[in-house]
Amino acid sequence: MKNLVYIIILLLFGCQNSKENGHTNLTAENEIEEVEMVNVCTGVDLQLEATYHRSELMEQLARQDFLDPINKLPLKEKLTQLLKRKDEVIYLSLSNMKLRELPKEVFEFKNLVAIDISGNNFINKEKLIEDLAKIPKLKILDFIWADLKKLPENIDLLANLEVLSLASNNLTALSEDIGKLTKLKYLGLSNNKRLKDLPESIKNLKCLQLLNVSGTGLTRLREEISENRELVILLANASNIETIPEKIGNLTKLVTLNVAANKISKVSESMGKLQNLQKLSLASNNLTYLPKSISELKNLQMITLDYNKFKTFPREVLGLDNCFNLAVQNNAFPTIPAEIGKMKSLTHLLVDHEVITDENIEAIKAVNPELRVIRQDTRRYVKGPKRKN
Numbered sequence: 001m002k003n004l005v006y007i008i009i010l011l012l013f014g015c016q017n018s019k020e021n022g023h024t025n026l027t028a029e030n031e032i033e034e035v036e037m038v039n040v041c042t043g044v045d046l047q048l049e050a051t052y053h054r055s056e057l058m059e060q061l062a063r064q065d066f067l068d069p070i071n072k073l074p075l076k077e078k079l080t081q082l083l084k085r086k087d088e089v090i091y092l093s094l095s096n097m098k099l100r101e102l103p104k105e106v107f108e109f110k111n112l113v114a115i116d117i118s119g120n121n122f123i124n125k126e127k128l129i130e131d132l133a134k135i136p137k138l139k140i141l142d143f144i145w146a147d148l149k150k151l152p153e154n155i156d157l158l159a160n161l162e163v164l165s166l167a168s169n170n171l172t173a174l175s176e177d178i179g180k181l182t183k184l185k186y187l188g189l190s191n192n193k194r195l196k197d198l199p200e201s202i203k204n205l206k207c208l209q210l211l212n213v214s215g216t217g218l219t220r221l222r223e224e225i226s227e228n229r230e231l232v233i234l235l236a237n238a239s240n241i242e243t244i245p246e247k248i249g250n251l252t253k254l255v256t257l258n259v260a261a262n263k264i265s266k267v268s269e270s271m272g273k274l275q276n277l278q279k280l281s282l283a284s285n286n287l288t289y290l291p292k293s294i295s296e297l298k299n300l301q302m303i304t305l306d307y308n309k310f311k312t313f314p315r316e317v318l319g320l321d322n323c324f325n326l327a328v329q330n331n332a333f334p335t336i337p338a339e340i341g342k343m344k345s346l347t348h349l350l351v352d353h354e355v356i357t358d359e360n361i362e363a364i365k366a367v368n369p370e371l372r373v374i375r376q377d378t379r380r381y382v383k384g385p386k387r388k389n
Contacts, residue, residue, distance in 0.1 A: 041207035041230065044139055044162045046185055048209050048232040049255060079105045087111055095119045095142070102131040114140035114163075125152040133157035144168045144188075156180035164188065167212070171195045179204035190235070191215040203227040214238050214258070221259070226250040237261050237281060249273030260284050260304060272296035283307050283327065295319030306330050306350065306376070313337060321345060328352075329376040335360050341367025350376040 070081045075097050082089050089109045094102075096119035106112070112135050122128045129152045132138060140163040148169035155177045158164075164181065165188035172194045178187075179201025187208060189195060195216045203224035211228065212235040213221075219240050225231075226247035233256045236244075241262040249270030257274070258281040265286040272293020280297070283304040290305075294316040302325040303317060310331040317326060318340060326343075327350040328336070336356060340349065341364045351361070353375030361373050 040183060041185070043183065044185060046163075046209055046232075075103070079103060083108060090114065092116070102128060106131075107134050109135070111137060113137050114142075116142040118142050118144040118146060118165075121147050126154050128152070129154050129157050139163065141165070151175045151177055153177060159183065162186070162207075167191050173197070174199050176201040178202065181205065183207055185209045185230075188212045189216060193217055198222055198225070200224055206230065209233070211235070221245055221248075223247065229253065232256070234258070244268065246270060252276065255279070257281070267291055267294075269293050275299060278302070280304070290314045290316045292316055298322060301325070301345075303327070318343060324348065326350070327376070336364060338363040338367050340364055341371055346371060348372050348374060350374045352376065 070078055071093055073081065075094070082092070083105060086108050087110070090111055090113045092106065092109060092112055092114070093116045094106075095116045099117065099120040100123050102117070102122075106115070115132070115135070115138065117128075125148070132141065137160075138158070139160060141158065141161055142165045144165055144167045146169055148166060148171060150171065151166075151174055153175070155175075159181060160183060161181050162183050163186040164184055165186070167188045168191040171189070171192040174189070174195065176199045178199060182204055184205050185207050187205065187210070190212045191214070193216065195213075196219060198213070198218070198221075200222070202222070205228055207230055208228045209230050210233045211225070211231060212233075214235045215238045217240055218236065219242055221236055221241055221244045223245045225234075226245040227250070229250060230253060231251050232253055234251070234254060235256070235258045237258045237260040239262055241259060241264060244259060244264060244267070246268045247270055248268050249272065252273060253276055254274050255276055256279045257277060258279070260281040260283040262285055264282070265288070267282070267287065267290060269291040270293070271291060272295075274297060276299060277297050278299055278301045280300055280303045284307040287305070287308040288310060294314075295318070298321055300320050300323050303320065303323060304327040305314065305317075306327045307330045310328075310333050313328070313333045313336050315337065317323065318337070320326075321344045323343060324345045325348045326340075326346060329350050329352040331352065332355075334355060336349075336351065338360075340346070346368070347370070349364070349371060351373060356375075361375075364373060365371065
């Protein structure tokens with residue numbers, strides 16, 4: 001949401017011009033705009049760190065789903081029992097109920113915050129959205145395994161949604177209408193194998209904190225994603241991605257970036273601006289070099305570079321003072337510099353047991369005897385990626 005450097009420059013430049021022109025209200029206008037954006041993005045707290053932590057509300061919903069014996073009852077009996085305390089119900093699980101339309105009883109749960117309608121094949125998707133829009137407090141929608149081929153055109157009726165999971169559907173494209181859900185904090189699109197691209201309107205999701213497009217058919221992470229500046233976690237592994245945004249450095253709140261198992265051959269120099277990044281997965285790509293700016297990621301704790309095409313050891317990682325886990329196995333470089341043992345926080349180094357010699361490992365251990373140098377298997381005996389070099 002905020003690019004502080006840009007805002008400060010804009011304010012300074014704008015205020016200077018305003019003074020020259022006799023106007024002094026630009027700062028106040030921008031402050032109001034910032035407050036309005038903060039207000040728009042309040043609501044469900046995802047509690048995102050390096051990994052996904054559900055908020056107290058979402059934990060409560062999960063417990064209600066698995067522990068409430070009512071949820072194990074057949075649909076009609078379940079709804080009858082829940083209606084006896086309808087004002088207390090904030091979460092309703094209707095997954096895998098062979099529903100063709102939403103039961104009319106649902107509209108009686110006026111305090112419903114979350115609903116799971118996964119695993120149902122609704123006949124009229126537009127009518128479904130109209131019905132869901134009648135639930136006044138709805139913020140969380142699970143709609144996975146529902147044979148959804150396209151996003152209903154009236155999806156903007158659910159403008160208050162903050163969590164939307166459309167994973168494991170048959171989406172071939174995501175319409176520009178998704179950009180109308182401006183309060184979204186979580187968008188799950190994983191395992192939509194036929195999804196080839198994201199719409200330009202993805203940039204309108206200014207509150208988005210977690211985007212999961214893992215296991216899709218995406219061939220790029222389009223440049224507009226760099227405008228989702230509230231992103232904390234971006235999961236885009238196991239797809240067909242060849243390019244990531246040149247301005248990915250704009251995502252200054254990013255803590256986890258996983259683009260492993262793709263076809264990426266270049267990483268933007270701007271990545272060095274991701275000063276909050278803790279986990280970076282670049283494994284199983286086509287990388288032959290890293291940008292020099294990688295060494296500026298001083299909060300990075302884990303980085304995976306295995307199964308790439310490095311011909312020489314990427315020395316940029318030597319400057320990662322807080323990195324404790326480094327995976328570099330299954331690349332083509334024959335040696336690892338002994339000075340890797342001087343990395344201040346490194347505790348685990350995964351190397352290729354067929355290429356890196358005992359002498360090389362002993363030289364590293366001589367610098368740091370406490371470092372665990374793990375001879376990672378090349379997976380000749382198990383299913384997995386083959387050596388690329």
